[in-house]
Amino acid sequence: MDFKQIVSHCKEYGFIFQSSEIYDGLAATYDYGPNGVELKNNIKQYWWKSMVQMHDNIVGLDAAILMHPKTWKASGHVDAFNDPLIDNKDSNKRYRADVLIEDYIAKIEAKNKKDVDKARKKFDDFDEKMFRETNGRIKERQAKIDAAAKRLADAMTTENMDDLKAQIEEYEIACPVSGSKTWTEVRQFNLMFSTQLGNIAGDEGKLYLRPETAQGIFVNFLNVQKSTRQKLPFGIAQIGKAFRNEIVARQFIFRMKEFEQMEMQFFIQPGTEMKWFEYWKEARMKWHQAIGSPAEKLKFHDHDNLAHYANAATDIEFEFPFGFKELEGIHSRTDFDLKSHEELSGKKLQYFDPEKNENYVPYVLETSIGCDRMFLSQISNSLVEETVPDADGKDSTRIVMKLHPAIAPVKCAILPLLKNKEELTKVAKQVFDKLKLSFNCQYDDKDAIGRRYRRQDAIGTPYCITIDFDTLEDQSVTVRDRDTLNQIRLNIDELHTFIYAKTDMSSLF
Numbered sequence: 463m464d465f466k467q468i469v470s471h472c473k474e475y476g477f478i479f480q481s482s483e484i485y486d487g488l489a490a491t492y493d494y495g496p497n498g499v500e501l502k503n504n505i506k507q508y509w510w511k512s513m514v515q516m517h518d519n520i521v522g523l524d525a526a527i528l529m530h531p532k533t534w535k536a537s538g539h540v541d542a543f544n545d546p547l548i549d550n551k552d553s554n555k556r557y558r559a560d561v562l563i564e565d566y567i568a569k570i571e572a573k574n575k576k577d578v579d580k581a582r583k584k585f586d587d588f589d590e591k592m593f594r595e596t597n598g599r600i601k602e603r604q605a606k607i608d609a610a611a612k613r614l615a616d617a618m619t620t621e622n623m624d625d626l627k628a629q630i631e632e633y634e635i636a637c638p639v640s641g642s643k644t645w646t647e648v649r650q651f652n653l654m655f656s657t658q659l660g661n662i663a664g665d666e667g668k669l670y671l672r673p674e675t676a677q678g679i680f681v682n683f684l685n686v687q688k689s690t691r692q693k694l695p696f697g698i699a700q701i702g703k704a705f706r707n708e709i710v711a712r713q714f715i716f717r718m719k720e721f722e723q724m725e726m727q728f729f730i731q732p733g734t735e736m737k738w739f740e741y742w743k744e745a746r747m748k749w750h751q752a753i754g755s756p757a758e759k760l761k762f763h764d765h766d767n768l769a770h771y772a773n774a775a776t777d778i779e780f781e782f783p784f785g786f787k788e789l790e791g792i793h794s795r796t797d798f799d800l801k802s803h804e805e806l807s808g809k810k811l812q813y814f815d816p817e818k819n820e821n822y823v824p825y826v827l828e829t830s831i832g833c834d835r836m837f838l839s840q841i842s843n844s845l846v847e848e849t850v851p852d853a854d855g856k857d858s859t860r861i862v863m864k865l866h867p868a869i870a871p872v873k874c875a876i877l878p879l880l881k882n883k884e885e886l887t888k889v890a891k892q893v894f895d896k897l898k899l900s901f902n903c904q905y906d907d908k909d910a911i912g913r914r915y916r917r918q919d920a921i922g923t924p925y926c927i928t929i930d931f932d933t934l935e936d937q938s939v940t941v942r943d944r945d946t947l948n949q950i951r952l953n954i955d956e957l958h959t960f961i962y963a964k965t966d967m968s969s970l971f
């Protein structure tokens with residue numbers, strides 16, 4: 463399904479709504495509806511279980527969103543957490559200069575792809591690599607792409623705002639709204655949201671909404687280590703909101719001003735970081751595949767330009783409907799953060815290594831994933847429109863969300879065959895009351911059974927349980943499988959074991 467269809471499906475079926483929609487919405491902020499919150503909680507639970515509960519050397523934390531302002535000085539966010547912005551003078555619209563250039567590069571790439579697709583249709587034994595290496599037009603465009611990408615990366619690393627502007631002019635990039643090419647200068651814009659303490663005026667009382675959850679972990683490093691008596695290597699994990707004043711449009715929950723991160727900082731001996739970098743790369747890739755994200759939709763993208771705190775970094779990219787984009791970051795953060803906090807706070811943040819009999823500042827390996835991007839990856843990967851036989855054996859189309867059962871918002875729906883037969887609804891309610899103690903279930907007796915099935919398909923419910931007249935005779939019910947459409951008869955007493963075996967998260971580990 464295309465991106466637009468995914469977005470409207472999310473609204474129609476109560477997954478995601480535009481924030482404050484009745485006031486025309488607030489850009490890049492979204493609310494999770496009744497099905498969305500269940501799916502999101504399940505994703506968080508999958509992460510938490512696999513990262514915290516499955517590791518005896520990783521513990522959890524829930525730090526406050528508001529932190530001492532010096533935190534953000536130490537972390538580098540006050541000085542260096544910027545986006546280069548440019549305004550179009552005619553439309554008064556503001557853009558990220560680097561994104562305008564990236565879009566320009568993407569347009570050239572799209573032309574190449576179009577030519578490749580055309581050629582593929584023409585030749586039976588088509589060799590894409592050879593075609594790209596030999597076709598003159600494609601080679602020319604590829605050279606343009608490479609040069610533009612390098613120049614952009616250089617300008618970003620050296621923070622050369624003048625060159626970003628020069629690139630926009632040279633490439634004759636026009637404002638997508640007005641079509642005009644009259645631009646302001648490019649200037650750095652800090653992405654942190656600030657707020658003010660009630661009792662202190664001026665800069666002294668200026669607070670920031672955290673732009674990442676990681677710093678709450680760093681400042682608590684010793685508190686956690688001492689209270690849990692963990693030895694290196696050990697990790698601290700946290701799920702929580704982060705805020706960034708992003709200037710974007712039309713990326714849905716991929717890029718928001720308020721979003722949720724699931725981060726784990728793994729504290730290690732200096733010198734062992736490359737070993738752990740490789741370890742967590744592999745572990746995190748496996749985690750994505752275990753929940754059903756196909757290997758071909760995932761890839762690593764190593765960073766060429768490292769952030770000021772990192773000595774190795776890679777992204778796990780997912781193929782969203784708008785292309786491969788960052789879903790998770792894995793960063794070797796060295797001792798940058800702990801050392802900066804030591805310097806600015808004057809407090810030691812060191813670990814006493816009993817084996818080496820010495821104190822040192824540990825190195826840190828971070829895994830950081832956006833919960834909302836994970837949500838979007840699961841929705842976009844699982845939502846399909848397909849043709850299936852209906853009750854009369856005729857072809858009909860259905861929209862089905864083939865989520866892994868472990869994260870599906872509703873595990874099973876309990877459906878009495880007919881609404882106004884009290885003997886059926888009574889048993890159905892009894893089944894519902896029993897199963898709801900263990901699973902998120904839905905009771906539904908509205909409309910014909912076929913329509914009820916379709917409603918459950920659309921929200922990804924893996925099993926529909928139908929109570930019919932045979933149930934009254936022999937206590938058996940029909941259990942319909944969302945993906946195969948197979949129906950089996952089970953005894954009511956067998957339902958709990960069946961649903962548990964099929965939907966519990968333990969099957970993922």
Ligand code: ATP
Binds near residue numbers: 708721789791831834
């Ligand atoms: P990007 O390059 O896409 O802006 P980033 O490199 O700044 O992302 P990190 O600072 O590494 O992102 O944050 C870790 C994770 O948090 C990202 O991999 C992403 O999943 C998520 N994330 C970051 N910014 C946003 C946002 N504005 N909205 C939703 N998720 C986000």
